[in-house]
């Protein structure tokens with residue numbers, strides 16, 4: 001598959017490498033392609049770099065991996081036409097431009113209106129699936145937790161899109177929990193706040209969530 005990754009930060013690069021490792025062709029989108037010269041030289045012929053618009057056009061599947069405050073602007077630059085009908089894996093968290101309060105991140109959204117709901121409403125023809133937002137980038141691709149698979153919580157309105165994303169997540173070493181429609185992003189996005197607390201308080205960043213079930 002051709003994967004268009006909107007975002008050149010650590011998440012964009014880690015997921016780009018993960019998709020290449022699993023046999024896909026990847027384009028990474030950025031406002032400054034020159035920033036990724038080093039990544040591109042290491043990625044070989046399966047990796048390319050372009051604008052957000054080029055990258056969205058290139059992808060059969062699109063991954064949104066930009067700063068939460070830039071998510072809307074990035075999709076505007078990507079262009080609605082290029083997102084039409086495509087799966088958009090949304091890795092973003094709506095972290096506000098304010099410091100954490102005693103280790104608790106601040107969000108610019110509310111518990112009644114998540115970022116992914118806003119993005120889905122703005123681009124109704126795109127098929128958003130929330131994923132990868134509740135784990136650190138070091139554990140996004142085939143993480144090693146001594147044989148235990150971490151849980152990836154996902155949600156979105158399109159059942160086929162979630163099925164396809166689940167297959168990818170299983171390949172990337174996760175067990176998948178489908179939490180329902182886009183509204184569930186109100187619960188999945190704040191998992192990042194919880195994930196980061198041990199990091200900010202005790203410099204512990206090497207964990208992942210697992211849902212225990214009977």
Ligand SMILES: NC(=O)c1ccc[n+]([C@@H]2O[C@H](COP(=O)([O-])OP(=O)(O)OC[C@H]3O[C@@H](n4cnc5c(N)ncnc54)[C@H](OP(=O)(O)O)[C@@H]3O)[C@@H](O)[C@H]2O)c1
Pocket residue numbers: 006007008009010011012029030031032065066067068070073074091092093094095132133134135136137138
């Ligand atoms: N870091 C983690 O471990 C982690 C884990 C889970 C989820 N996440 C989420 O994943 C997303 C990406 O995180 P990250 O750590 O890789 O990097 P980041 O610093 O949050 O995002 C970097 C990307 O945001 C873009 N960007 C920033 N300001 C912009 C603007 N005004 N207009 C358009 N684009 C803008 C940058 O574009 P340019 O390429 O043009 O500079 C770059 O591609 C975030 O939403 C984060 O909350 C991160």
